[in-house]
Structure formats: C-alpha cells, structure tokens
Amino acid sequence: MDLASKLEKLSLELVQKQDYLYSVTIDFERLESLLLSFLNEFGYITLDSINCRDDLEDGFFTITYCLQTEERDHVVMIQTKIQRENASLPTMHTIWPQAEIMEREMHEMFGVDFPGHPTLIDFALEYWDNMPPLRRDFDTLEYVNSMNPFREQRNDALDAKEEMKKKREAKKAAKLKAQQEAEAKAALEAQNNPSDEVKNEE
Amino acid sequence: MSLGYYFLLPVLFSFLTPYFKKLGSFTLRGSSILLSLVLFLQTVAYVGVKLPQISQFSIKPPLGIAFILDGYSLLFLLIFTFSALVVSFYMYWFFEENSGRDEARFYVFFNMLIAGSIGMILSCDIFNLYIFFEITGICSYTLSAFNKDKLGLESGIKYLIIGSIASIFIVFAIMLIYLQIGTVNLGLIAQRFHLIDPKISVLIVLMLFIGFGAKAELFPMNFWAPDIYQGSISSVNGLFSSVVAKAYLFVFFHLFYLFNLGSKYMLFVMVIGAITFLVSEFTALNQTNVKRLFAYSTLGQLGILFMALSTNSSQTVSGALFHLTSHSISKLLIFLALGILIHKFKSAKIDILGNFKSGFLTIVLAIGFLSILGIPPFSGFVGKILILKGFALSQNYTAIAFILLVSIVEAIYFFRLTAMMLDKKRAKVTVKVGSVNYIILTLLAVLIILFGVYPSLLTHYTDLATNALLHPTNYLNYALGVGL
C-alpha cells in the first residue's frame, strides 16, 4: 500500500487489523507532527474520534486517533501512549474543529489535560468534583454506595441465583409432591375400583 | 467735490505711500483707512443728490474727458468704497499680525486698484475706460502675487497673461469702433452703434465680450480664476470677488445696454451665464481648498448675475443688482472670516479649517452662507426671489427651474462646510477674533440681515440703478454734453 511505504520512510509500521482498519503506533514526541503530516500530506482530512484506554497496570493511557480520507474507505488508527499521572496531550481543535468536543469529553472522563484548549468545561457531568469517573482507579461501586444507598428491600430474594435455585427446587418439590400425591391417589383409586382399570385396559 | 477725486485721491495716496511708510506703519494703515472712509462718506453724500452727476475735465464731452455718476454707477460706487473701507480695516489687523509683510506695496496697489475700479465705472469714454481697465488689471496682478511664494507668483503671472489677452481684444475692439465711428465717447458710440456694418459690429461685440468676459470670469474663459484666488491672500480674494469682478461686470452690462445689444445677444449671454453657473457650482463640489471653493462659488454667482442682468426686464435686473450687492457683502464677509482662520491654521484646506471653535465666526459664516444661498431672512433671499419673480413675470420657467436646481448643488457644499463647523466630533481649536475684525464682521452680518428683513433700504437704489441701466437717456445726454 502506498501509505505503508510512505510510513516506512518515517520508520513506522502500518499494521492491518481488519480489511478496512489499519493501525500505526508511534511515540508521544512524534505524535503531533505525524498527525499533521497525515492531514496535510496523506490526505486524511477527517478525524473520526479520539479514544482513550486506561492501562492501569502498565501505568499509561493508550490514546487512539482515528482518521479517514475523503474516500471513506478505510480507517487509520494512530496510537500512542502517555503516562497516566498528569496526563497531557496537544490540542487538535485548531486543525480539526470536531476535536474540541472530543477532547473536552476526554478531559472530563479521564482527566487528560489539553493545554491551549478553549473550553475545558463540564461536558456531560455537572459540578463533578470527584476523580474522573472512567479512570479505572475510580471505585464506582464505592462511590455509588456512598451517594445512593440501596432501597431497604425485602430480606428474601437477596441473591437472584440462589433465589432462582430455591424457586426451582420449590417448584421441583411441588411437582414431586404433586406427582407423589397423584400417584398415591391413583393407587388409592386403583385400590378402590380396580374393575375400572381393567375396563380401561381392555 | 468733483468726481475726479475718486480717482485722484487714491492715486495720490498710492504715490505718497513711501512717505507714509516712513512715518510709520500706523500712519500708513490709518491714512489708508481714512482715505477709504473719505471716499465712502463722499459716496454716501451722493445718495439723494440728483443724478446723474458729471465732472468734466477742461473740455466738455463728447470731445473731452468726463466722469459721469448715474444711478447704476452710484450703486457700484457704494459697494466699492464700502468694500475698500472694510478691507482697509481688515488689513490693519492683518499687518498687525503679519508685521513682516511688505505693507507699502500692498497699499500702493490696493488704492490704485480701487482708483482703477472706480475709474472704470465712472468713465464715460471708452479709451479712458481701457486705461482704468489696465490700471485695475496691473494692480490685480501685483496684488495676487502679494504672497511671494510659488502659488502667489504663479497666480500673478497667470493673471498677467490673461489680462494681456483680454486687453488685446478690448484694444482691438476699441480700435474697430474708432475706425467705424471715429469717436471714443460712449455717448456717441451708443448713438451711432447701429450704423456699423453688422458683421463688424458682431466682431466688435464679440471682442468686447471676450475681453470683459475673460476678466469677469465667464465660463469658457475662467479657467484661470480659481488659481488666482488660491494664490492670493483672502482679503484680496474678497476684493476680487466684490470689487474687481463686479467692476468688469459693470462695464460689460453698461456697454451691453448702452449699445442696445439686449434684443440681439440676450439669449446668448443668458446661456453663457447659465453654463458658468452650472459648471462652477458643480466644480465647487469637488474642492478641498477653501479659497478655490469660494472662487468657484463667486464664478457661479456671477453666472446667475449674467443670466439675470441680460434679461432687459427691470424686475429681474433690479433683483440681480440687489443680489449683486448682497453677494458682495456676503463674499467679503466670508473671505475676511476665512482670512482669520487661514491665518490661524496656516492652511486653506477645508479639513483643517473645519477644526476651529468660535461661536462668533460660526454664526457669521453661517449667515454669509445662508445669504449666498438665498435663504430668508438674509439679504440673498430678497435678491434671489426678485430675480425669480422677474423671470416669472416674463414666464421664463426654464431659467427658474435651472437656477433652483443648480442652487441645490450649491447648497451641498455650503452646508457641508456648515456641518463641518458644527461637527462636535472634531478636535477643536479655539480661535480668537480681534476687536477690529469683530466690528467689521458684525457690521457685515448686520447689513446682511438688515437688507434681508428691510430690503426697502436697498431696493430704492437698485431700482434707481436699474432705471439708469435700462434707460440710459440721461446718461447719454450727459455723455454727449447735452444740457451742460
């Protein structure tokens, strides 16, 4: 592919993930220049999205820029890694205006800073003063429990699985009982008028 | 007092100027004022006297030289002497402020100019007329070059050239007249003018027309005029506008009616006047130099006067003479007031001059502007309405429409200037008006208003002048020496 050779000159490797999806991995220092050259030289005029993945164990965020050409026939993901603590990225809103809102969301959800971004204000949350909620070190359950206690509920049916099991067992037991009863009844009836039975068999 | 003193006194004064100079500038200025005052008072003294008056020198006309003062010339004499008086007062201030200037030179030629102009309107002899014409001309050239800078000298030389050309035509015309009729006495010429071969008479009329028309700034011959105005100082502008141009105009129509050319050339002169009016007013719109602008304005007003004076109807002519008087006063007022501003700002650019702040000057200038535009209750209105009325009586609606339409164009620049004066957004510079100027300008403004609200003061004299102009029988009699 043409792009692959171009990237080879930059000593980068283009990896094909699916038949329309390619990815390039690059270090953080060269990110901005690469994005610019993708826009200006390779013709990737559309920025689809900016995504962030929290690799808590390795201590970094993986940032992915998805770019498309005018033909819209394939997507190139440009991936880079930045450190988790005091994470900061160059803002792209001057190049791709749509980046403004994407970066705003990323700032809100992951706490990534974008120096020079004009509107790093609330996006989906209002007055959020806790840790950014999509960071993996944010303990959602604890937060939810502290903010929103559960409704005081009935003491039965605490565990759905067990409850279902119980229910099933009860059902089984009831069925069994019903069966036994029916059998007993049948036996009783058979005792009482065996002639009928015989009649039927005939 | 003999009419001759009107000429002799200023000339004498001019010759004595170097001596006065030695006695000190105050004496010089003062005596000039005194002279103007004497002349003016003398003229005022003629008011009410039975006219025409004649002063003959040694030999009785038609052979001898004589000065004749009839109603027509009395009006002009009043204007001239009054203008001279005002300008002398103004120059007193001017030289006070510009003490380095060569005042003796100014006074020499100023008084000669007055003498020449007065001579032109009094003389009843076409050759003398020419002499005064030349005297006036030469003085004008020098005065216009009073500023010895590039513009001034250029204007002086231009004026000189044009003046010479005009002189050539006039001399030639006089020569032809003399060849045909054998006299230079106006009365005789008037009597015998119809005897001249029509073709020659056309030539004569044309040459006179070109000669005086060029000097009186009629349309195709007036391309020089704005340059002259631009080059000279504003008091001289005032003089040109209210005295010199009017003197040529006087002679033009004096001859026009004396030679009884009205029926033949009326339409022609009217059209030329109309074109002058139109072209000048339109041109004035585009000016950035205030002197040039008012030069065009003067040309335009002369155009109206030519239109109205050539109609041969006493109503219109009387109105025109009223308008002429009021125009002289207004223009004098405007030029003198502008002179103060130009002196303050050292520039004649409209944009710069608009920055002045002086309630008095604003009011005075506004009065001048409104008067020239013909807006009541100022004197210009009476003149204009009389002219229009005259045209209406002769049912000349074209002229009325023309004058009114072009007047709107005129209003554009007058009110642009007014708006500039009133504009509060400009950075204002306070201008102080000296007491002399204060008096002069107030006097002029008061006159404008006075003639506006009480025109009878003036209409009496304009009627007199009209009568004398249109029916010059008495004048002819005197010029011919009948009954002397």
Add this chain to the structure above:
Amino acid sequence: MESGFYGSSLDGNLKCKFEESGLANTHEIMEKAVRWFRSRSIFVVAYGTGCGAIEMPPTFTSRYDAERMGVVGVATPRQADLIILSGYLAYKTLRRVIRTYEQMQKPRYIMTLGSCPINGGMYWDSYNTIKKLDDYLPIDVSVTGCMPRPEAVIDGFVLLQERIRNGEKAGWEKYDENFEFYKENQKRVLGGHIDPSYETDWYNLKSGGKA
C-alpha cells in the same frame, strides 16, 4: 399553610361563614365537587427521562386515548397538574426535574414509569444515576414494569384519579411537610449546587414564603 386538600380556592372567611351558618355540610359538598373536577381534568407534562418516553405517545393518541378521562398533555409546567417521569434519572436530569416540579402549581402530582425511578433498575451501579427517586421528590403513583405498557399507564391514571377523588394525602403535601428532608437529600446528591434561591416560596415555607 392551609390544611386539607381543598386548599384556598375559597378563602378561610368563607369557610368560617359556611360553618357559622350551619352549612358546614355545603362546604364539604363543594370540597368534594372540586376534588371531582380535579380528578376529571389532569394536565400532564410528560418529562421523557428515559426509555419510557416511547410509551407516552400511544397512551395519549388514538389507540389508548387518555383524553377520554380528561388527561391531556400540556407543554409547560405552569399549567400542569401531573408530571410523568418515564425512566431513570441522572443527576443532571434530576436537577431539571426538581425545577420543573417546583414550577408546577399546587395541587401537583408525580407519576413514575418503570423500575429505574424506584430502585435504579439496570443502572443501579452507575456513577451518575439516582436509585431512589422518592428520596428527592414525592411520588404519587409508580407504575412498574420495564417498560409498562399504555394499559398500565392508564391504570396509573385511574389510580391517581381515585386518590384525588378520595382526598388522600398527596405527594405535594408531603413535600411541603418534609421539605427539609427532601432538600437535604437533593443537596447531597447534587453536590450542594442547588438551583438559585429565587425559586419560589417553597424554599422558605416556614418563614412566610418570601423569596
């Protein structure tokens, strides 16, 4: 604070006059009549908070026609008697709902659809969804189900109408009485950023209702 359901549609003097002239009975009858009219005419502002919003159009249009019971949709909270909250409420939504509710004129009722307003439903562990709406606003009728069908919603209307007609204590009265409680809960979950205090008099009910 006026007591009883009837409120001040007739002023206290009139009520006293009725009682003085032995017409206490009349007053009771009138109160009943007003309650009946109120039950027959319910203006609904439908706040489509979640997936339940989709159930409301069929409820009000030709198929199920809630209008035959006098239940009509209106656009603004000022005119409404009933607000229907049709699903889970995020914190951000809750703030708006509280505001809308407080802009409604008394008597006013709340009806919720689905289980999310009751216990958080499938969003029980979301970091920005409330679990118990009745901590923050008084609910008059909860229609359960995920989602309840229009029949169930209409059943809810009928229940509400019955309650109004019977003069049972309604949610808005509870809200006024336990105002501090509700506000505290709201403040807790909205992080103290409660809407401005110019709201309406229910912020200062105890002190004469001046904003």
Add this chain to the structure above:
Amino acid sequence: MIFQIILLIMLAYVVGFIYFGLYRNITARIQGRYGPTVYQSFYDSIKLFSKNNTVSYGWMFYLGPVIMATGAVLTLVLVPVFSDSDFLRSVTSQGNLFVLLYLMVLGPLGNALAVGTGGNPFGVMGVVRGLTRLIGLELPFYIAVVGLIIAANSSDIVHIIDVQKTAGLNIINHPLLFIGAMISMVGFFGASPFDIPGAPQEVYSGPRTEFSGKFLALLMSQGSLFAFAKLVLIVDLFLGGADSLVMLVLKTFTIFVAIIFIGIVYGRYKVEQAVDFLMKLPTLIAVLGLARIVWFG
C-alpha cells in the same frame, strides 16, 4: 339592561364551553378516538380556578388576562345577538363594525403586555408569531367586512342585518366574501392550519406559557366568550342574524362545525407560509367579491 348583559355573558359562557367541548370531541372522533366529554372544557376551567397557587410577575402580568377578558366581554356586548328584538339594542347601537374590528385586537394586545412582563422569551415569540400572522389573517376578513359595509352603506351591524331581510342573505349575495371571511375565521379560532402562536412543539405553549391557575382559567373563559361573539358576528354579517335562541344556536353551530372541519384536516403552517397563503388565495377571492360590490353592485 344589566340583567340582559349578565344573561348574555352566561349564555355565551355555557354555549362557548360546550362548543369547545364539542370541538374536542369531534376532533377525537375524526381521529378515531373516543374523546373527552362535551363538558371537558368546563371541568378544566373549574379545576384551574380551584388551583391552590397562581404565579404572577407583577401587576401588569395580573392585569393582562383581565384586559383580554374585558375586550372579549365588550365585544360580546356590542354584537347584536338577536335580530328582531330589543335585546341589548341600546348597547349595540353605541358601537359599529369598525369598533368591533379593533376591539377584537385590543384584548390580545393587552394580554401580550402580560406575556412580555412574564419575561418568558417563548411567550413573546408566540405573541410575535401571532401578530405576524395577524398581518395576513385580517386581510380577507377586512376585505369581506369592508365589502359588506359598502354594500349596505353602513357600518351599523343592525342595519346590515336589516338589509339582508329584504335583499337576501349575504352568504348568497356575496359568497366570495363569505369564503374569505371563513378562511380568516379558521385562524381567529386558532384552528389549524393557522394555529401558529401557541404551537406547543415549537414555542412551549406560546403566549400562555407562564399563565397558570386562575389566569389560565380566565383566558380559557374569555376564549369561549370571544368565540361565541365571533360566531354571532359571522351569523349577523352573513346569515342574516338569528331571531330566536334556537336559530342562534343552530346557525352558530353550523358555522362552528364548518370551521372545525376545515381546521381538522390540515397540518400547521409556518408563520410565513400562513401569511403568504392568506395574502394570495383568500385575499384574491375576497377582492373579487369586493370588486363585484364596488364596481358592479
């Protein structure tokens, strides 16, 4: 006279509310619904009057609905209800058709002041839409009215009724004017396709956004009074008035049903579409009718 006025107002109140109930009911039936009862509007009104709270943004907000109601009552009083009786004749003779034309706008303008005071931009948006719509809406109606005035050479409604007794009903004599006036009437009743001011999907609830409780009830009540007055006016102008209560109800109901059936089948115009439409076809129809009167009458 005072008794008669009270009687008239009560009549108009009852009839107006029942008409509006019918309006909702018929609409529902056309849409395949059961619909509310005929008295539903009455229930609504009582309920709103008995609301515990009513918000107000100050005295102008308070007075707006009152001005509107005053306008409606005044209009009602000035329209002759019965043709051949002295019922309120001494009152109706004090005004004329022009007074009515302008009184019909006075109320809404008064209410618009209250809406403006309320400070809700949606309300004002509704008012502006309403006033813009009025530019087009009044045109055919005005033309029709002017035509009738010129035909009868009087702006006195009683006189116009009397003329119809001898010369035949105006609906037959001037059908074009009637069509024009009816199209306008659809708008005056706030029916589709001209129900622009209160369009709930777009501008909340238009002018009524901030009104609640008793104010809303007052607005609804005056609406029914006003509707009745307008119906009577149309009956007077085109159907020769009514000489008895039965005829009055019959004739007004006929007009009312006609308006319902026009309104029910259309979607809503945008304001510019409405004005554009009204300036073209209805105006043309009415102008033709007018030309017939002026030039060939």
Add this chain to the structure above:
Amino acid sequence: MNSIFLLLNLLPILFLYQFGGALHVSLPLTSEFTLSLIQTPLGTFFAYLSLISFLLVTIAQKSKKLACNYYVLQFLLSMAMLAIVLAGDFITFFIGWEIMTWSSYFLISKSNSIDIKSLQKYILFSLASAFSLIAGIVIAYSFAHSFDFSVISNSFKDMPFNIKVALIVLFSLSFFTKAGVIGLHYWVVDTYSKAPNLFSSILSAVMSKMGIYGLFLVYGNIVGYQELKMMFGTILNGTDFGYVLAWIGVATSIIATFKAITQDEVKRLLAYSSIAQLGYIIAVIGFGTTYGVAGAMYHTLIHTIIKLLLFINVAAIVAQTGKNRFSQLGGLIYRTPVSFVMLLIGIIGLAGMPPLGGFASKFMMYNAAIDTKFALILIGMLFSGAASFLYCYKLVYGIYLGHPTSKNLETTKEVPISYLIPQIILALLLVLAGTFPGAFIKIINPILVEFSLSTIPYSGLGVMNSAVGSFNGFFIMSAFVVFFVLILLLITRIKSKAKNNLNRFDISYCGEVPTQDTSLHFGFGFGTDLYRIKFVNAILKRSSSSFYESLATQTKKTSELFSRMYYGNIHNTMIIILLFFSTLFFIGVN
C-alpha cells in the same frame, strides 16, 4: 433659562387666544412684497397645535441643561411655524418655511450623535422642498401677479391646465418631502433618529405637520376641492386626484410600517411609524369630502399628541439609561412604571384601539374611504393598521417588558418629573379625545366651512358621527372601565395563593435555570419572520437609498469631470479663449 422660554412660549398662545380669530396684520416689506398674517380656522388649529407642542417640549427640557442659543433657535422655530400657519401670502409662508428649515437644521446639529451625512440629507431635502415650493410660488405669481393667497386662489381657475397641474405637483412635492412620503422620506429616518432626543418630538409631531398644513392650504384653500374635482374628474364617489394621492399615502403607510417593525433603534422605529401615520393623512387628504378632510384633521391632531408623547417618553428613557436600542433596553416596567403607563397609552392610541383617541381618528378616515367607495384604499389602511400592532408591541416590549439586557437597567430610577408632566397631559388629552370624540366636530366644522364643504352633524360630546355609522366614545370608554373593574374584582376574589412578584429568572425555561448571561430579551427577534414572507421581503429589501446614493455619486462624478477642466494650464486657457472667440465669430458672422 427654561422658565423664561416657557413664558415666552406661552405668550403667543395667549396672544392668539386674545385675538380670537380676528388677527389680520400686514407689513410692507418692499414696494412689491407685503408680509401679511391672517388667522383662519385652519391656521388657528395648526397654530395651537404647534405652539402647545412647543410649550410641552419646553417643559420636558427643564431637566436638561441646555444652552441659551438652543432655546433661542427653538423659539425662532416656533415663531417660524406660527408665521407659516398664519401666513396670508406666499412670501410670508416661504420666509417662515425657510427659517423653519435652517433653525431646525442648527437645532439638529446640536445633537451628539449627528453626523455630516445625516445633516446633509436633512438640509438638502429641506431645501429641495423649499425650492420646489418657491418654484410653485413664482409660477403662480407669474399668472396672478400677487403672492396673496386669496388673489392666487381667485386667479387659479383662469390658469392653463398644464400650469395648474404643474403648480399642484410642485406644491405637493414640496409638502410631501416635509411629510416624508415614501421615496422622499430618505432624510426622515436618519434625521429623526439622530436629532436631539427631545427635538425629535418636534420634528415628528409638529414639523411634519407643516407639510400637512401646506397640503391643506393648497388643496383646500388655494386650489379648492371643487376645482380639483373639476380639473381631474371623478372615480367612484371621489376624485381621480384623490385616488392617486390615496394610493401614494397607502403605499407610504404600508411600506413604512414594515420598515418600522424591523428597526432596532427606538427612534428609527418611531420615525418610520411617523412616516406611516402621515401616510394615512395623505391618503385621505385628497378625497375632497367632508369626512376625508375631517379624518385627516383628526389624525393630524391625534398623531401630534401621540408622537409627542412617545418621543418625549423615549427621550426620557434614553436620558435615564443612555441606551437607545431595543437590544440594549428592556425590563424597565417596574423601574419606571409611570413612563410605562404613558407609553402604553401612547401605543394604544398609535395602534388605533377603541377606547382612546387613536380609534376615533382612524374611524373617521375609514368612513371617508367608505363614503367615496375607495374600498382598496380602505383595505390598504386596515392592512397597514394590522401590521402596525407589531411595531407598537415591539416598542413597549423592547423598552419596558422582557428582561433588562444590561446591569444598569436594574437600578434605573423613574424619569424626572419634568419629562412626566407633558406626558401625563398628552395622555389625558388622548384619553379625552377617545372619550369625547364629538368635541372635535366642533373644531372641525369651521374649517369645513372654510373649504366650502358640508359640515358634520353634532350630537353630543361622546358621539362621533359619520356618513356610514356612528359610535359613542363615552359609552365604550365607560363600558370598558366598568367591565375591567368588575372582572378585576372577580379575579381578585378568587384567592388562590398567588406569589406576586416572582424573580424574573423564575420562568418556565425547559427545566433550565437562566442566568444573567442568558439572552432572554426578545428585542432582537422582532420582525425576523417578516423577511421570510415574500411580499414583505420584497418591500423590506428595497430601499430608496440606492437611488439617492447613485444620484450623489453621479453628482460627484459630474463635479470631477468639470473640475478636471480647471486644472489645465494657462496655455490651454488661452487656446480655449481663442477657439471660443473664433467659433463665436464664425457663428455670429454667418
């Protein structure tokens, strides 16, 4: 200073009152001109109108510190107007007219917001108007040989037809320009909006009425309505001439109404409204019927009252807040309640709503149109009236209702009492004019006699009679008040616990909480719908300014062309002189 000129303004009123209709002065100016003042019923009507207006405006000026020359010019202006309306001949008329022109020019130039362009517009149009007038005057003079009204009027019948038409056109043009008929209104809006705020009220209320007076004078007195009918023939029940004039007036009022709605500047809206209202007057002035004249007169009176009221009101608000745009004002109702009520009365009058005087005048004009069967004219007037509700509402909403658009509006105090006094007087007048429309019949009847038209029957103060119907203003006003009070009492009896003064941000706003920064004032949004209506868009996007601007450009071009000749050097001049000479010579000789 103010008090002195207040007294000075009072003097002519007393003077007029003293003479009681018998004023006849003549003052010889020159042998040909005589200034004469004659008090006719028509002139007296306009004289009182203008003098009282000046008096009221002077009261309002009390709180402004104005220089002496301002008052002097204003007094001069009022005297000029007095001269116009009392003039017995055209010279007096014209002198008054021109003094009015320039004194108002200098007054306008005292404004802080004025620029040279607007000033130029004003003065050039005024002068064009004056020159058109003087052209008419001298043409009339050329036949009548007198400037006296009566003489010209007598000799008018004997003039040739084309001269008659020319005279009517010239005079009409002149007065149309003053009244601001569409096409000639180019100066009106800029001037009214940029003049000193209080002076705008004079411009709109009084000075434009001088145009109307002129039209009355020419059509009624000089030419005579009978003569107009004979000259131009009749159409329907009116004259051809009146029909054409009516279309001009109606077009003016429709176009100006739509333009008014889209304005953002308060005074520009009022200026357009003024043009529109004068359009009504011009529409009926040419009918030549009793009710046409009466309608025009009544509307003149009412419009003067309303525009004085509105302009003084707006001037007070602008002085108080320093803002003059709808997008900068708003929400002042509870800060300046009295002003609000005054403006409210004003706009109810302006919209022509029944209980106030505005309706009575409109009723009169409509009846005139019905009387002459000018149905389409009437429709046009009704249509423009319907559209005018929009700008009336914009006026009151943009300033007083809605939300304040800037901080300082929330602390604005009620306007000074000196502004309120004239407003209250005018509002009372307006209410009285609506309650007792019959009183006007008594004023108008002498004028109708002056025009030799039939008079209007008078039947009581409250009753306004007309050819095709009457109404009782007193009854309607009292019924309105009674019903209003009753309904108010009823509604206050229903004591649902109302919270009366809600915070202005507590509105239904889709659950959102608006703040100070939220744009809640709808002042911008008015009239945007109109651009999408095809017919109205066609009106709104056209403008006379392009024509006048191209005219200005052409003049400038011509000027440049001519001035190019004057930069030639002296040689060229000499050559031209010689060529000119030789050309003339050849022409002359042959």
